[in-house]
Amino acid sequence: MRTSRWQIPALLALILFLIAFPYLFTQPFLQRTMILIIMWSVLGLAWNFLGGYAGQVSFGHAIFFGLGAYTSTYLFTEYGISPWLGMIAGAVVAVIVSAIIGWPSFRLAGHYFAIATIAAGEIFAIIFRNWKTVGGAVGIYIPIVRGDKLIDFQFHDSKIGYYYIILAMLGLAALTTYALERNRIGYYLKAIREDPDAARSLGINVTLYKMYAMALSAAFTAIVGTFYAQFVLYISPNTVFALNISIQMALVAILGGTGTLAGPIIGAAVLIPMAEYTRVYLGGRAGGLHLVVYGLLIMIISVYQPGGLMAIYKQWRQKETARKMQQVTDAAAAGKEG
Amino acid sequence: MSPEVTLLVQSLVSGLLIGFVFSLLSVGLTLIFGVMDIVNFAHGEHLMLAMYLTFWMWYLWGIDPLLSLPVVAIALFILGVFTYKVLIKHVLDAPMLAQIFVTFGLMIFLRSLAQVLWSEDYRRIGDTWVSGRIEIFGIFIGLPQLVAAIGAVITTGVLYIFLKKTRTGWALEATAENKEVAGLMGIDTERMFALAWGLGLASVGVAGALLATFNPISPEVGAVFVLVTFVAVALGGFGSVPGAFVAGIIIGVVQVLGGFLWEPRFKTVLVYAIYLGVVFIRPQGLFGQR
Amino acid sequence: MALLELKGVTKQFGGLMANYDVTLSVEEGEIVGLIGPNGAGKTTLFNCITGYYKPTSGVVRFQGREITGWSPDRVCKTGIARTFQIVRVLKEMTVLENVMVGAFLRHPQAKDARRKALEILEFTGLAPRQDQLARNLTIANKKRLELARALATEPRLLFLDEAMAGLNPSETNDAVTMVRKLSEQQITIVLVEHVMKVIMPLAHRVVVLDSGQLIADDTPERIATNERVIEAYLGEKYRAASRSH
Numbered sequence: 047m048r049t050s051r052w053q054i055p056a057l058l059a060l061i062l063f064l065i066a067f068p069y070l071f072t073q074p075f076l077q078r079t080m081i082l083i084i085m086w087s088v089l090g091l092a093w094n095f096l097g098g099y100a101g102q103v104s105f106g107h108a109i110f111f112g113l114g115a116y117t118s119t120y121l122f123t124e125y126g127i128s129p130w131l132g133m134i135a136g137a138v139v140a141v142i143v144s145a146i147i148g149w150p151s152f153r154l155a156g157h158y159f160a161i162a163t164i165a166a167g168e169i170f171a172i173i174f175r176n177w178k179t180v181g182g183a184v185g186i187y188i189p190i191v192r193g194d195k196l197i198d199f200q201f202h203d204s205k206i207g208y209y210y211i212i213l214a215m216l217g218l219a220a221l222t223t224y225a226l227e228r229n230r231i232g233y234y235l236k237a238i239r240e241d242p243d244a245a246r247s248l249g250i251n252v253t254l255y256k257m258y259a260m261a262l263s264a265a266f267t268a269i270v271g272t273f274y275a276q277f278v279l280y281i282s283p284n285t286v287f288a289l290n291i292s293i294q295m296a297l298v299a300i301l302g303g304t305g306t307l308a309g310p311i312i313g314a315a316v317l318i319p320m321a322e323y324t325r326v327y328l329g330g331r332a333g334g335l336h337l338v339v340y341g342l343l344i345m346i347i348s349v350y351q352p353g354g355l356m357a358i359y360k361q362w363r364q365k366e367t368a369r370k371m372q373q374v375t376d377a378a379a380a381g382k383e384g
Numbered sequence: 385m386s387p388e389v390t391l392l393v394q395s396l397v398s399g400l401l402i403g404f405v406f407s408l409l410s411v412g413l414t415l416i417f418g419v420m421d422i423v424n425f426a427h428g429e430h431l432m433l434a435m436y437l438t439f440w441m442w443y444l445w446g447i448d449p450l451l452s453l454p455v456v457a458i459a460l461f462i463l464g465v466f467t468y469k470v471l472i473k474h475v476l477d478a479p480m481l482a483q484i485f486v487t488f489g490l491m492i493f494l495r496s497l498a499q500v501l502w503s504e505d506y507r508r509i510g511d512t513w514v515s516g517r518i519e520i521f522g523i524f525i526g527l528p529q530l531v532a533a534i535g536a537v538i539t540t541g542v543l544y545i546f547l548k549k550t551r552t553g554w555a556l557e558a559t560a561e562n563k564e565v566a567g568l569m570g571i572d573t574e575r576m577f578a579l580a581w582g583l584g585l586a587s588v589g590v591a592g593a594l595l596a597t598f599n600p601i602s603p604e605v606g607a608v609f610v611l612v613t614f615v616a617v618a619l620g621g622f623g624s625v626p627g628a629f630v631a632g633i634i635i636g637v638v639q640v641l642g643g644f645l646w647e648p649r650f651k652t653v654l655v656y657a658i659y660l661g662v663v664f665i666r667p668q669g670l671f672g673q674r
Numbered sequence: 675m676a677l678l679e680l681k682g683v684t685k686q687f688g689g690l691m692a693n694y695d696v697t698l699s700v701e702e703g704e705i706v707g708l709i710g711p712n713g714a715g716k717t718t719l720f721n722c723i724t725g726y727y728k729p730t731s732g733v734v735r736f737q738g739r740e741i742t743g744w745s746p747d748r749v750c751k752t753g754i755a756r757t758f759q760i761v762r763v764l765k766e767m768t769v770l771e772n773v774m775v776g777a778f779l780r781h782p783q784a785k786d787a788r789r790k791a792l793e794i795l796e797f798t799g800l801a802p803r804q805d806q807l808a809r810n811l812t813i814a815n816k817k818r819l820e821l822a823r824a825l826a827t828e829p830r831l832l833f834l835d836e837a838m839a840g841l842n843p844s845e846t847n848d849a850v851t852m853v854r855k856l857s858e859q860q861i862t863i864v865l866v867e868h869v870m871k872v873i874m875p876l877a878h879r880v881v882v883l884d885s886g887q888l889i890a891d892d893t894p895e896r897i898a899t900n901e902r903v904i905e906a907y908l909g910e911k912y913r914a915a916s917r918s919h
Contacts, residue, residue, distance in 0.1 A: 103484045150663045156480045157423045157622075158663060160488075161614045164425075165656045168611060172652055230778045230787070237775045240764035247724065247758070249750035249779040249827055293492060300485060334499035341493025344485055349474040352482035 064213060068206045075326075077205045081277070083318045084212045085270060089291075090298035090310025091219040092266035097296060098304035099232060100259040101239025102156060106147070106163030108291035109170045110140040110264040114271025115286045116174065119186050129199040133272035140268035144260045152256045167292055174283040185282025188275065199276045208277050215273065216311075219266055223307045235259050236305070267295070290337070294321075297340055300347055303356025312355050394523050395644040396637060401525070401533040403636020405591055408536035409609060410616035410628035411543060412587030418560040418623030419580035422472060425487040427613055428606025429494035430585050434460055434592020435601045436502065442509050442596075449512055450531075453593040460589030464581035472581065473574075491606075498603035506600040514597055532594035539590045540629055543583065547625065556580060560623060611652065612639070615659040621669025631670060675738050677702045677862050678723070678754075678831055683732035685715075685722050685886075692718040694886045696732070700831070705853065705863045707877035707894070709870055711906055715886040716866045717759055720833055724756045725749040736831070751779065755829035757820040759836045759866075765809035769800055772808050772819055776826030791826055798822040798852065814845040821852070831862045838872050850876055870907070874898065882906070 063070075064084075068077055089111070096102050117139050118132025127135075151162040175183045191198045194207060201207030226232040234255050237245040242252050275281045294317070302313025324336050351357055413427050424430075434456050441452040471490065475482045514531045517524050547553040559566040559576040567573050599605070616635050620627025635655060642654040662669065676699035685693040692715045700706050710716050721727040723734055725746035734742045736752055744752075755776075764772050773791035774784075781787040795801040798818055803811065808819060817837055824832060834853070838846050853876060857863060867873045873880060873894065880897040882890040884906040890897055897903055 097481070101479070101481060103481055105488065150660055154663060154667050157484065158618070158667070160425075160484050161423070161618070162659065162663070165611055165614070165659055168607075169653050169656050172649065176649060228784055230782055230784065233771065233775050233778060233784075233787075236767055236771070237764050240766060241762045243726070243746075244758070244762040244764060245775070246726075246746035247750060247756050247762075248776045248823065249747050250775075251745070251747045296485075300481070304481060334496040337492055337496030338500060341489050341491070341496060344489030345471060345493065348478070348482040348486040348489060349471060352475075352478055352485075 068204075068209050074205065077209060079319060079322050081205060081209055081212055082322065083314050084209075084216050085273065085277075086294065086298050086314035086318050087311040088212065088215050088219045088270050089267060089295045090302065090314050091216075091223055091307075092263050092270065093295040094223070094263075094299045094304060094306075094310050095226070095235075095266070096256075096259045096263040098299055098306070098309070099226065099235040099239065100256050101235075101305075102152070102256055102259070103160045103296070104163040104260075104263075105160060105289075105292050105296065106165075106167035106170075107263070107267050107295045108167055108287050108289065109143060109147075109163075110267035111271040111274070111291050111295075112170060112174065112281075112283070112287040113140045113143060114268030115275040115281045116180055116186075116271075117268070118272040119188055119275045119281055120180055123186060123188065128197065129272055129276055130197070133269055136268040136272050137265040140264040140271075141261045144264035145257060148257050148260045149253070152253045152260075163292075167287070167289060171283050171287040171289075174287055181282070183283060185280060185285070188279040188281075190279065200279070208273075212270075212273055215266075215269060220307060220311075222262070222266075227307065231255065231258060239305070293337075293340060297344060300352075300354055301343065303354030306356045309354055309356045316355070390522050392644065395640045397523055397525060398529065399637040399640030400633065401529045401636070402640065403633035404533040404536040404540075405595060405632075406609075406612055406616055406636050407629045407632030408540050408587055408591045409613045410620065410632045411540050411625055412584040412591070413613050414617045414620060414623055414625060414628040415543075415587070416580050416584040417617065418625070419556060420472075420476070420577050422475075422483055423487065423614075424584065425484070425610075426491040426494055427588065428608075428610025429491050429498075430460065430463070430588045430606070431592050431595070431609055432498060432601075432603060432606040433463070433494065434589045435596040435599070435605060436498065437589075438593045438596035439507055439509055439601050442512075443507075449509060449593050449597045450514065453535075453590060456593045457586045457589040460592070461582040461586040464583070464585030465578045467585070468578045468581040472577070476577075495603055495606065502603065504603060506602045508600050509596055512597050526598060528594075528598035532597065535594045536591060539587060543587065544625060544629075552579070612655055615655050615662070618659055619662050619669055624669060627670050676700060676735075677737060678864075679733075679735040680719075680723070681733040681735075683719070683722055683734065684730045685718055685727055686730045691886050693722060693729075693883075696883070696886075696888050698881055698888060698891060700862060700864060702830075702862055703857070703860060704879060705857050705865065705877050707873035707880040708864055708866045708883065709868070709873055709880060710883035712868065713885075714883040714906075716883055717835060718886075719883065720756065720835055720866060723749075724754060724833060750827055750829075753828075753830040754833065755824035755827045755831075756833040757817070757824055757835055757837055759839075761813070761816045761820055763808040763811070763816050763819050763823075766807060768805050768807055769811070769819055770795065770804040773800075773822050773826045776823040779827045794822050794826050797855075798825070799848075814841050814848075817841070817849070818852075825856070825861075829861065831864070832856065833864050833866070835866045836868060837865065838867060839869070846872065870898075 067080055071077065093104065093107055096104055114133070114136035117136035118129045121127040121132040121135060122129050147162055147166050151159040174180060180186065190202070191200050192202070194201045194203055196207065234245065234250050237248065237250060238252050238255055245252055271286060274286065298313040298317055299310045301317055302311065303309030321336055347354060409431065413424060416422065416424050437456050437459060438449050438452050441447040441455070442449060471486050475486050512528070514527045517526045547557055555566070555571045556576050556579060558569065559571060559573050563573055612635055616631040617628055619634065620631035635658065638658065639651045639655055643651040678700040680696055680698050683693055683696040696719060708716055718727065722729045725744050725748065728743045733740060736754060741749060741752060764775065770791055773794055774787045777787040777790040781790050792801070795804055798821065800815065800818060800822055803815065808816065811819060821834070821837065838849050841849060853863060853865070865873060865877065877894055880892065880894050881888060882897065882903050889902045889906060890900050892900065
């Protein structure tokens with residue numbers, strides 16, 4: 047897509063707004079919602095590396111989220127290792143697990159992989175529920191460190207510290223996506239998504255590049271997993287290895303538009319406020335209700351607009367351009383006659 | 385027989401019996417996949433619906449599961465055709481992503497709808513015509529399980545004969561073989577797709593009614609069975625009906641034996657290991673061809 | 675030394691012999707036509723050479739090096755490119771992006787790949803359409819795009835699988851001119867065609883497959899009068915005629 051004249055100023059304005067946000071809006075509820083929107087944007091972008099660019103649908107990304115959360119938390123509570131180091135360790139663990147799941151099934155058609163991720167997701171939930179060393183089904187509470195220092199990855203007086211950390215992660219994920227789109231790997235992943243056999247004929251090692259995409263995807267997901275653990279200060283198999291997390295990651299990306307940079311961010315900006323709103327105003331009773339809506343949304347998007355909101359926007363812009371062109375030619379024709 | 389041997393044989397028998405039900409479920413899934421290359425991720429939720437339907441007919445009107453079985457099968461057949469017409473038809477030419485997502489969305493929708501409508505509670509059907517158990521050489525066999533196994537075998541057999549011996553069945557197989565050629569031969573492929581969904585879900589309907597006689601019913605029940613079904617379909621070779629049948633039995637036996645020799649709560653892990661093994665060693669499955 | 679050598683290549687699917695004991699060689703700079711009736715195993719042979727199938731037995735050598743059973747991407751890296759019988763363009767990518775994917779093989783930097791791709795688009799006459807999505811091209815242009823994409827990998831040997839099927843006479847003419855131009859650029863070409871008359875004026879040499887076996891390997895003039903070849907094609911017509919009744 048070509049950048050138009052107003053896109054760069056608009057982008058700069060958005061970045062400035064995001065940086066100034068916690069000082070413009072000081073209500074805790076708004077700040078919390080914004081943190082969640084950004085967190086899910088990063089998760090959507092992470093899912094997008096594999097699902098959007100390489101076209102490999104995963105329903106098991108909670109695995110990497112959970113591994114990120116558990117690795118840093120375990121290292122911190124047992125050995126006092128900084129969550130920042132634990133975050134890197136978590137990403138490494140997630141990458142290794144991604145290779146174990148991906149390598150066998152990536153050589154085969156897409157549905158083999160999708161099934162493998164569903165199965166693997168359940169396996170990890172079962173293992174962690176029964177693994178006493180890491181707290182079993184109860185999970186782990188993260189001890190509070192007073193001081194609100196960046197190095198501790200904990201903030202209690204205000205959420206602003208968390209806000210800037212997750213915003214930095216969004217910046218990193220967005221830049222990675224931006225670079226990927228302009229780089230050989232990005233082109234190769236798209237080629238694999240479009241037609242794996244054609245990709246092979248052009249010298250692309252299809253399995254290897256799918257593994258790259260999955261490693262990148264897993265690493266970013268795990269990093270956000272650590273962030274989540276530090277933000278909530280409590281993790282359990284039912285929260286971080288939940289199927290819901292896998293579903294919401296995929297949904298954010300497909301709602302906004304897979305295989306684009308803006309898509310997952312737009313998806314999160316639409317979906318998360320909606321989910322938070324229902325959570326707060328409808329309460330626990332409607333717990334299943336937002337999932338009913340998710341299911342409906344996924345079906346509707348798949349059937350009517352697999353390209354998501356971004357595709358709707360692109361179509362609208364094409365129509366606009368065509369309309370303007372028509373006006374110009376009409377005007378020219380009128381000028382000639384006159 | 386020593387107690388250990390008795391227990392082992394007991395496990396084997398119950399594994400075999402549940403294996404036949406897995407077979408029926410897998411045949412339904414593989415039929416849809418074979419005809420149109422689409423995996424029904426909502427297969428487990430369709431099973432869940434069939435079980436709830438059986439339950440409510442028993443609970444509200446006291447209809448025995450064996451009596452409601454044909455009604456459930458027909459209802460699921462109609463649901464299958466409906467699902468095809470409303471959802472699946474529109475994604476036939478869509479990217480793989482949309483094809484995978486559409487039934488996955490359906491899965492989430494049905495599962496969470498069941499949670500909202502019927503709560504997370506486990507429900508059981510009390511006394512039915514088939515309650516009780518029989519004893520042969522010190523081995524106990526639950527009557528509901530035995531009837532379920534027999535019902536599953538009969539249904540699979542009928543389905544197989546239908547595919548092999550009737551004109552419509554032959555048209556269905558031709559469509560599975562090659563859509564373009566089938567179309568050229570004058571087969572209405574559109575109708576065949578709808579039929580595959582109808583038959584696939586009718587099989588699930590039968591399995592659901594039979595399972596409801598002894599298995600607790602909850603919104604999550606599909607998740608338990610669907611994983612096994614996916615693995616059986618992969619093991620049998622995507623699209624192969626006899627393959628799915630044999631694979632279902634194998635998995636039933638392995639799962640119960642695994643639970644017996646290892647830890648019951650890890651039997652899912654074992655099933656997943658089988659899946660990985662298939663993917664590694666023989667991705668075309670037992671009966672599939674490459 | 676021949677550029678490409680096949681020795682006793684056999685491919686079996688279950689009970690079906692798709693290729694049986696095919697031995698042939700292609701010299702540097704040649705244009706070789708590979709013809710045969712429907713189902714003769716031409717595409718199967720292509721797939722055996724380019725790594726999409728693993729031959730059941732036999733040896734494939736490229737520049738003296740054995741490449742039997744290599745994966746398609748490795749085969750491409752050694753310098754063999756191909757097009758597909760049923761076009762496989764990358765539909766949701768632009769024409770330029772399609773060709774860039776090919777060019778990345780020898781030019782890992784995006785700006786170099788882009789330059790190379792633009793060069794090839796110019797050469798193949800697709801430059802005016804570089805920003806169109808591949809899905810919106812006509813069949814003739816899709817075929818041309820596949821050729822451009824294959825060329826972008828800078829092959830020494832190029833396999834074209836029915837590159838001219840479904841084209842109108844003027845489009846076919848363009849394609850023939852293109853193949854000649856490529857040949858002048860020292861690219862060796864093997865063309866699979868079902869229709870003989872396209873091949874005859876273009877190929878230096880024609881090899882004929884029938885029921886998976888090589889039945890002739892000669893100059894186009896001599897092939898045109900070869901008894902066995904005529905018989906194979908007549909047989910097909912006869913079979914086709916009897917089917918239609």
